[in-house]
Amino acid sequence: MSASAPARSADCARCLALCCVGPAFVASADFALDKPAGVPCPHLRADDLCGIHDRLRERGFGGCAVFDCFGAGQQVVQVTFGGARRRTTAMFDALEVLRPLHEVLALLDEAVASPGHGAAAADLRTRVEALVSLDAGALVDVDLAAVRGEAGALFDAVVVEARTGRRGPDLRGADLVGADLRRRDLRGARLRSALLVGADLRGVDLDRAELLGADLRGADVRGAHLAGALLLTAPQLAATRGDHATTVPAHLARPDHWAPVPPAR
Numbered sequence: 537m538s539a540s541a542p543a544r545s546a547d548c549a550r551c552l553a554l555c556c557v558g559p560a561f562v563a564s565a566d567f568a569l570d571k572p573a574g575v576p577c578p579h580l581r582a583d584d585l586c587g588i589h590d591r592l593r594e595r596g597f598g599g600c601a602v603f604d605c606f607g608a609g610q611q612v613v614q615v616t617f618g619g620a621r622r623r624t625t626a627m628f629d630a631l632e633v634l635r636p637l638h639e640v641l642a643l644l645d646e647a648v649a650s651p652g653h654g655a656a657a658a659d660l661r662t663r664v665e666a667l668v669s670l671d672a673g674a675l676v677d678v679d680l681a682a683v684r685g686e687a688g689a690l691f692d693a694v695v696v697e698a699r700t701g702r703r704g705p706d707l708r709g710a711d712l713v714g715a716d717l718r719r720r721d722l723r724g725a726r727l728r729s730a731l732l733v734g735a736d737l738r739g740v741d742l743d744r745a746e747l748l749g750a751d752l753r754g755a756d757v758r759g760a761h762l763a764g765a766l767l768l769t770a771p772q773l774a775a776t777r778g779d780h781a782t783t784v785p786a787h788l789a790r791p792d793h794w795a796p797v798p799p800a801r
């Protein structure tokens with residue numbers, strides 16, 4: 537990450553709870569109640585912090601526990617709107633653009649380490665950072681599809697390069713919901729946008745496996761080797777169930793809800 541780059545993770549204390557007010561939610565396994573767009577969640581406190589932050593999963597709000605705006609919320613409030621103290625609908629519009637741009641930036645932070653494509657990734661990161669800095673009026677005209685298209689092609693090239701000598705199965709977009717994958721060799725697998733909800737990945741080695749956009753909600757990764765996985769983001773990791781034996785990429789933190797690493801004897 538460049539010294540001037542915005543932080544790539546949420547800082548709710550510097551936001552105005554935009555993600556707890558702006559989106560509409562339909563009651564589901566991830567969010568326990570219906571909520572119309574623009575209406576504050578009933579658990580939102582007057583100080584714009586969550587009243588059940590330490591009990592989200594137990595209370596049926598697991599989706600909130602894993603959500604990450606990649607730092608877009610504080611960018612909207614502190615930069616785009618100059619440290620405003622009150623929410624406005626224009627902030628929600630800006631967040632709709634900035635959140636996907638910040639996600640692209642988080643992935644580009646990994647891609648810049650690519651030996652063959654790092655320079656292209658750094659160039660694209662600079663251009664996306666310029667978009668992130670636009671004012672609110674210009675932000676809504678950003679061509680998100682074009683940014684995603686260029687980034688997607690670049691991530692493809694990064695993955696192809698990283699998998700050299702380690703070609704696993706091509707499972708892009710595969711429906712692997714609830715699948716027992718413990719005996720599959722997934723080293724170097726392409727799992728872009730794969731549905732891995734509730735999949736059993738215990739002990740699986742995912743070295744150089746592409747996980748861009750894979751749905752890992754509830755996937756059991758206890759003992760899995762994720763340290764070498766490609767294009768894995770913090771919210772994806774937070775949605776899994778891991779333990780002390782799970783390895784994670786160096787740029788990602790171990791989720792708090794995983795079993796703690798036992799102390800050294």
Ligand code: SF4
Pocket residue numbers: 555556557577578579580581585586587588589597600
């Ligand atoms: S449960 Fe908490 S984090 Fe989730 S929307 Fe409500 S206030 Fe926000």
